Amino acid sequence: MLELANVSAGYGSFQALFNVSLEVNSGESVAVIGPNGAGKTTLLRVVSKLLPASAGVVSMEGRPLNDVPAHQVIAQGIAQVPENRRLFPKLTVEENLKMGGFLPAARKRYAERLEFVYSLFPRMKERRAQRAGTLSGGEQQMCAIGRALMSQPKLLLLDEPSAGLAPVVVQAIFGMIKRICAEGYTVLIVEQNIRQVLKVVDRAYLLETGHIKMTGSAVELLGSEEIRKAYLGI
């Protein structure tokens, strides 16, 4: 479904990604794991065109996204939950969800999508008239995921869903992501919390200093000596 072929990108003279190639197949959940500063967020920014790739091709369902402007990426079926959630703090929960369904195609299905998000996160229904800025961290993450689901994307990108959340909440959030995968959504997660994310996804790529260092099924990576030593501390 999503394919990156030899993608490089950076900020000014600083190069953050070097010839990164990866693919996400339909129905799969895939993680890009790696330490802080490995280029994980940059990778998602390139996919959603917030940052132009300096080389390489990103394609969705076989169509290259090179000439697609950032605001039309979501119309290709790619929705992103950005790093640090980035809700609109002064809008209510429901208004935030409405923004997620801004596309004309999504507006037609607004009531139905809202129902779906509320069934997934009943807490959001309770809080729907509350300003998003007053939600707890976990609730904000639910709201941000819900917002991305409003457009009924084919591919859901999640940027560090566990960042800044208490361990118990992290567990709950990953439980929800697992449910979203089970609903049939194709998911690409970038995450530092390697132990948790590998329990949820099918496959993963290890990204270090902008290079893909390793790839395999979640079970393989969890069992890998290198990952256990460097990242899981076992």
Next chain:
Amino acid sequence: MQIFDVFLLEAVINGILLGGILALLALGLNLIFGVIDVVWICYAELIMIGMYSVYYAHNVFHWPLALAFLGCVLLVAALGALLHVLVIRPVLGAEPINQLLVTGGVLFFLQAMATLAFGVEFKNVGVSLPALQVAGMYISFARLIAFGVALGGMVAVYLFLKRTYIGTAIRAISQDRGIMPLMGVNPNRIFVLTSAIGGALAGLAACLLVLQYDIHPAIGLSFGPITFMVCVLGGLGNMVGGFIAAFIFAQFISVGGYFLALEWGYVLAFLFFIGMMFWRPQGILGGK
């Protein structure tokens, strides 16, 4: 004593009516600042152009007044969009002082152009509305209409911002510009649209002011500074704050003018403004 109270009440009511139009003026400026983060120093000059357009459409080309008003709102809305595309967009990433200077330049450009094109003599659309006499008070009908239309305009903008997708996007973009593309929103389009709405509000204000004032190239100076002060007093970019500040300001002018002379009303209002800037520089409802 009885007479005294009636005149004071008349001043208060006139203050409320003036507050309505000040609030309308402040709304356009606040909307643009809140969304685009640029202050249109030349806002009142757009109103001036709008007033001239009513004069020429109605008095020279003999359009019916309603059509002239409609044309004015559309023209100034288009000017607002044009101002954004031609002048603001190239300096969006520039220092705030450069943005101020460039819109300040537009102010002088429009004033000079108006002087060249329309001359310096005062023009008047010649529509005189009666004063209503209610319980011994004289209330200007033009001001009453201005108040009602200004209030209606503000309610319309409020409902638009609150109820529609585009309106929600306009509020959202002022909170987080960077992620708007992830929602499928093209920030450029929202900016142009917001500028057009700001322009339309200036056009609406022009229609209301043209009923009360003569038109000349420097008429913007009568409304521009006071509009900024209302916006700053309420908290720049805060539409509710601007609304409240407009009514406070108008009361100072009207009631102060009643007790002393009209000019003293302005002096009091500006003194109050200066005092408030020491006490709450961020404005009544400003954040920081």
